[in-house]
Amino acid sequence: MKWLELHIDTTHAGLEPVETLLSSLGIDGVVIDDETEFQDFLENNHQYWDYVDEDLAARMQGRSRITFYLETGDEGFARMGQVRLALEALKRQRSDCGTLLLTMDTLEDADWENNWKQYYKPMEIGERLLVVPQWEQEDPAVRAALGTRVPLILEPGLTFGTGSHATTRLCLTALEKAVQPGSRVLDLGCGSGILSIAALKLGAVSALAVDIDDKCLDVAYENAAMNGIGREAYTVLAGDILSDADLRGRIGGGYDLVVANIVADVIIALAPAVRPLLRPEGRFLCSGIIDTRAPEVAGALTGAGLEILQTQEADGWFAYLCR
Incomplete structure (x- = not known):
């Protein structure tokens, strides 16, 4: 089936009247892009990010846009005509809604379902790992590569953490050397579970993964299952280790390796809490540091009594291995 993908360019003030207009025509499933909300999010959630992609910032510059979809065919084109007439009327009524320009693209069903997959291909990381998107695992070339590498199978569409970002690659490369047979691993800010699952594939005996987003529970368990890892070896919990005493009790301590691929502010806040999580000779691996x-993160780590054993850098991002 083909679809019409329609965009209406407006202003922040015009978003609500345009959305109301579409709803009156029976169109309620819309996607809203708004620079004001984007900037508000960045301003009020700075603890969760250190870097904003320049292309994304450029795309959001001055943008207030509503996107919606109609089936290609007589009914869809008729509905599009109704929208165009209604927009012309709205423009006459209000002067604060911008251009109200209506533009259109056409899409196949498969475009929505599969086009994003072109951005995820098998990746050799370090000396031992091969990160494999789930739909690529039957490819003969992938099977041949698996003769010498440990496969880490992921469904990248489920959540963040695919191995493609420099911070994740840094952590995965360091994991190859840090994980020893029988290691107990704690993954803080686990996302897709990529790091803790990789640790298990590399020889860890158990892993506990934690994230403040409860959506990561199902995602990490699904990715673990694709790698033949069951819940007897892998546990995922949701919560904030810094503010939840009950969660800290469930996590316990004595880990051989704690990993955290998050952002600088969170790592700085975590630094004083890391030592009780580790056994005496345990290691702390952190990344996500622009x-x-x-230097600020390194100072927080040493100030918390941790010794930085190794520093890695790639594409402007840093990782530290500490004890």
């Missing part, structure tokens, strides 16, 4: 924050 270069401009690296």
Whole structure:
């Protein structure tokens, strides 16, 4: 089936009247892009990010846009005509809604379902790992590569954490050397579970993964199952280790390796809490640190009594291995 993908360019003030207009025509499933909300999010959630992609920032510059979809065919084109007439009337009524320009693309069903997959291909990481998107695992070339590498199978569409970002690659490369047979691993801010699952594939005996987003529970368990890892070896919990005493009790301590691929502010806040999580000779591996924050994070780690054993850098991002 083909679909019409329609965009209405407006202003922040015009979003609500345009959405109301569409709803009056029976169109309620819309996607809203708004620079004001984007900037508000960045301003009020700075603890969760250190870097905003320049292309994303450019796309959001001055943008207030509503996107919706109609089936290609007589009914869809008739509905599009109704929208165009209604927009012309709205423009006459209000002067604060911008251009109200209506533009159109056409899509196949498969475009929605599969086009994003082109961005995820098998990746060799370090000396031992091969990150494999779930739909690529039957490819003969992938099977041949698996003769010498440990497969880490993921469904990248489920959530963040695919191995493609420099911070994740840094952690995975370091994991190859840090994980020893029989290691107990704690993954803080686990996302897709990629790091803790990789640790288990590399020889860890058990892993506990934690994230403040409860959506990661199902995602990490699903990715673990694709790698033949069951809940007897892998546990995923949701919550904030810094504010939830009950969660800290469930996590316990004595881990051989704690990993955290998050952002600088969270790692700085975590630093004083890391030592009780580790056994005496345990290691703490942290990444997600943009270069401009690296000295600050290093200072927080050493200030918390951790010794930095190794520093890695790639594409302007840093990772530290500590004890």
